[in-house]
Amino acid sequence: MLRIGLLGLGTVGSGVYEAISTGKERLKRLLGEEVEVVSILIKDSRKERPNVPQELLVTDFESFIARKPDVVFEAIVGVDPAYFYVSYLLEHHIPVISANKELIAKRGQRLHQIASQAGTWLSYEASVAGGIPILAALKNSLKFNHISELQGILNGTTNYILTKMSQEGKSFSDVLHEAQALGYAEADPTSDVEGWDALYKLQILAYLITGSWEYSSSFTCRGISEVQAWHLKAAQKFGLTLKLTACLFRTATGVEGRVEPVFLPAGHPLAQVNGVTNAVMVTGDTVGQLVFQGPGAGKHPTASAMIEDFVFGHQQFKTGCFPAHPGRFASSEVPAPALDSNGTEQKNGAEKHQPSRHHREDYVIAFWQQTKGQREVERLVQNSQGEWLYCEQTEQFGTGLLRMTDARWREELICCPEVTLYPVLINGDEWQTTALESIQTDVESPAYT
Ligand SMILES: NC(=O)c1ccc[n+]([C@@H]2O[C@H](COP(=O)([O-])OP(=O)(O)OC[C@H]3O[C@@H](n4cnc5c(N)ncnc54)[C@H](OP(=O)(O)O)[C@@H]3O)[C@@H](O)[C@H]2O)c1
Incomplete structure (x- = not known):
């Protein structure tokens, strides 16, 4: 029998508990053995938890560990004390399935090292985009x-x-x-x-x-x-x-x-x-x-991601296929784009059809409050070699659509608190050829240029 431990019984932890309790037969079919929740660590023992047997609940980590879980689901918030718990478990060869994005983003590198040294595994599908299996797609299908x-x-x-x-x-x-x-x-x-x-x-x-x-x-x-x-x-x-x-x-x-x-x-x-x-x-x-x-969140979708992660990880580990390190190529192998003599990226295959990143970033929408913002946005446009495509002003507010030919507008923006700028992210040429043409029939330059 596989003994399951849960760290946390909030939105996500209670979803995992429910899914395991109601899905025991399915899990047995998939894993070839029974699963049973044996220990749940919580913080506040006064909270009502009507659907969970009281004897499973503990409020200290020592008691949690004393129930000898084989696998642990971690669904508490933030780095501390989650890092201490997860590193302890991995060091003691206990696999961990985590939903905790802050923990993984800030301590993932170290936790992977610990898991690898201990010969166990760490997985965290639920930490990104809830129920969408995007990490599995990147790890296994791409x-x-x-x-x-x-x-x-x-x-x-x-x-x-x-x-x-x-x-x-x-x-x-x-x-x-x-x-x-x-x-x-x-x-x-x-x-x-x-x-x-x-x-x-x-x-x-x-x-x-x-x-x-x-x-x-x-x-x-x-x-x-x-x-x-x-x-x-x-x-x-x-x-x-x-x-x-x-x-x-x-x-x-x-x-x-x-x-x-x-x-x-x-x-x-x-x-x-x-x-x-x-x-x-x-x-x-x-x-x-x-x-x-x-x-991207919620009790059931996030629990789904954790359970699928568990089933996959357990099956892979049993067959000796679980990679200690999920990255597909080391940083030195990140392919740099091929540039031609003008510094333009040369593309092959499917990438050919995508406009380059720099091309997409040319368009920016600016909003400002008169009159200081008006002067600031004009300075920004000049310093970033910008071009006005549209400008509309009232006595109080201004809106401008700009094409920036120098990416330094981002640095300029920091010194420009009266102006709010947002990039326009274009996916193909459609917006430029339709929306921009119709706007340009109506182009106004700012009154102050
Ligand atoms: N909510 C979502 O939709 C979602 C989606 C994806 C990922 N996540 C991630 O999943 C994790 C859990 O989220 P949640 O929404 O379920 O949070 P939550 O509802 O606030 O639940 C947190 C749980 O952790 C327990 N806990 C907190 N500090 C603890 C400590 N020091 N020792 C022991 N137990 C402690 C709490 O105990 P008590 O019950 O006693 O207070 C509670 O049961 C977070 O890292 C979050 O970023 C959440």
Whole structure:
């Protein structure tokens, strides 16, 4: 019999407990042996847990370990004390299935080393995009492909907030309160709203794609707290919708990652991903573009990811096939793009059809408040060799669509607090040839140029 331990019995832990309790026959068929939950570590013994036998619950790690679990599901929050528990378990040859993205993003490298030295395994499908089996797809079904780019909506809370703001014209704070009341946002929403939750997930994806943790410390992160309802409304005239995206792409020197709000044209595969749904778009050199979409959080989808992870890991480990290190190529093998004499990336196969990253980043939407913002945006455009495609101003506010030919606009932006800029992420030429042409019939230069 396989003895199961659960660290945590909150939203995710209780989903795992339910799935194991009701799915014992299925698990026996898949694993060839019985499974039984023998120990559950919680923090607060006063909480009511009507569906769980009291004798399974413990409040200290020593008692948890004393029940001798063979496999442990970790579903508590944050790095401490989760790191201590998981490293102890791995050191003692006990496999761990984790949902804890912060733990894996910050301590994954060390935990993999410990697992590898102890000859056991660590898996964390549920830590990225909830029920979507994106890590399994990258680990098992995209081994041959070189992944050139990944774009995703990895945080359901912020996607819910932006969807509601856009569809109902409500303010950020009103929608945030609604989301909290519905249980879609935490009482402390900082990690979601500031983009950290999506950043942890992007760092984990970067490891799966490159086999290295070395790039993730340089990834940049910008959340949605500065987004205002009028930004979304103003951009609708360009056929654009705002999403908090997590993007990973190859550069000449390695891998770059960004979490930030970007405008997407209606034809972009992520533009219609609404509410708490997550999606991940992966571009491989042989397969082309793939889009994975589904529930990014919640009790049952996350439990599903953990149980599938467990079944797969256990079966693989039994047959001796579980890789100690899931990355497909070491960092030194990350293929650098071939550049021609003008520094333009040369593409082959399926990649040929994708516009280059630099090309996509040319378009930016600026919002500012008069009159200081007006001067700032003009300075920014000049310093970044920008070009106005559209500008509209009222006495108080300004909106501009710009084409930036120098990527330094990002650095300039930091010194420009009166202006809010969002990149436009284009997936193909459709938006340029239709939306831009129609806008250009109506081009106005800013009055002050
Ligand atoms: N919620 C989701 O949809 C989702 C999706 C994907 C990944 N995740 C990740 O899954 C993990 C769990 O999330 P959740 O939503 O289930 O959180 P949660 O509802 O807050 O549950 C956390 C559980 O951990 C227990 N716990 C907290 N600190 C502990 C400690 N020091 N020692 C022992 N137990 C402790 C809590 O005990 P008490 O019950 O006694 O308070 C609770 O049972 C997090 O890392 C989260 O990022 C969540």
